Amino acid sequence: MMDSVNSGEAVRIAARVADVGGMPLRRVLPSRHKRLIGAWCFLDHAGPADVRDSGGMRVGPHPHIGLQTFTWMIEGELIHRDSLGYVQRIRPGQVNLMTAGRGIAHSEESPADRPPRLQAAQLWIALPEAQRHGEPAFEHYPELPGLLRDGFQVTLLVGEWLGLTSPVRVHSPLLGADLTATGAAATTLPLCPDFEYGVMVLEGGATAAGEALQPGELLALPIGRDSLAMHSDGPVRLLLIGGAPLGEEILVWWNFVARRAEEVAEATAQWNAGTHFGEVAGFDGPRLVAPPLPSNLKPAG
Numbered sequence: 001m002m003d004s005v006n007s008g009e010a011v012r013i014a015a016r017v018a019d020v021g022g023m024p025l026r027r028v029l030p031s032r033h034k035r036l037i038g039a040w041c042f043l044d045h046a047g048p049a050d051v052r053d054s055g056g057m058r059v060g061p062h063p064h065i066g067l068q069t070f071t072w073m074i075e076g077e078l079i080h081r082d083s084l085g086y087v088q089r090i091r092p093g094q095v096n097l098m099t100a101g102r103g104i105a106h107s108e109e110s111p112a113d114r115p116p117r118l119q120a121a122q123l124w125i126a127l128p129e130a131q132r133h134g135e136p137a138f139e140h141y142p143e144l145p146g147l148l149r150d151g152f153q154v155t156l157l158v159g160e161w162l163g164l165t166s167p168v169r170v171h172s173p174l175l176g177a178d179l180t181a182t183g184a185a186a187t188t189l190p191l192c193p194d195f196e197y198g199v200m201v202l203e204g205g206a207t208a209a210g211e212a213l214q215p216g217e218l219l220a221l222p223i224g225r226d227s228l229a230m231h232s233d234g235p236v237r238l239l240l241i242g243g244a245p246l247g248e249e250i251l252v253w254w255n256f257v258a259r260r261a262e263e264v265a266e267a268t269a270q271w272n273a274g275t276h277f278g279e280v281a282g283f284d285g286p287r288l289v290a291p292p293l294p295s296n297l298k299p300a301g
């Protein structure tokens with residue numbers, strides 16, 4: 001399927017509301033209009049939500065192949081456990097990066113002593129062919145670089161930008177940034193013309209590239225732009241992602257990123273049989289079960 005944004009026009013994508021682990025999410029990638037932004041192939045925004053009485057997020061052990069999971073914590077806390085033995089609490093301003101490679105399993109849950117609010121962005125990065133069968137890994141990044149620009153506080157999550165370099169280790173040319181303002185702010189941001197980009201408002205409202213955006217909307221921008229004008233009239237939080245087009249067709253189904261339907265079928269069978277992915281220790285609950293494969297698995301590029 002050809003992405004609509006490849007026509008050279010900006011495309012506005014409305015989020016689908018999903019539920020993961022008892023937490024309502026706004027999901028903007030993948031969509032029928034845009035499957036990938038660079039190697040970013042999945043984007044959920046969780047919250048902001050009051051989790052004092054709900055129990056917060058609780059996602060039982062489940063598998064991944066062929067991707068990196070990227071969690072940017074904005075409010076609250078989560079506990080990550082994986083089949084490599086890592087147990088990591090993530091707090092606001094921190095990133096958890098899990099590289100699935102040939103296969104890993106993990107769980108995520110709100111701790112019993114959780115703060116009252118939860119908000120996070122959870123993304124997947126498709127691994128290029130050369131890395132997608134590699135060994136799994138986990139990395140925690142407690143500090144990320146940032147600066148103040150024209151009223152926007154910029155935190156660089158991934159890549160090199162505005163004279164900053166993120167320590168987060170990825171395998172393709174990517175950008176990820178969180179931008180917040182406490183009041184009216186306006187700036188023009190430099191972009192790489194070889195990248196495609198996406199701007200999502202998480203809280204408040206803003207205008208980007210002349211388009212007014214509200215929470216739950218992603219504006220996808222095609223390659224060829226060298227700048228992005230942005231302004232807000234009040235408090236706002238935005239997420240900016242970008243990257244060079246991956247140049248590979250991928251299959252995204254359930255928790256797997258692959259190239260061929262046979263790979264997805266094999267990973268599904270292995271997980272449901274309890275083989276290949278290892279065990280996640282310490283989660284008090286059942287593993288997720290992979291659903292039946294659809295008959296129309298098709299690649300996206």
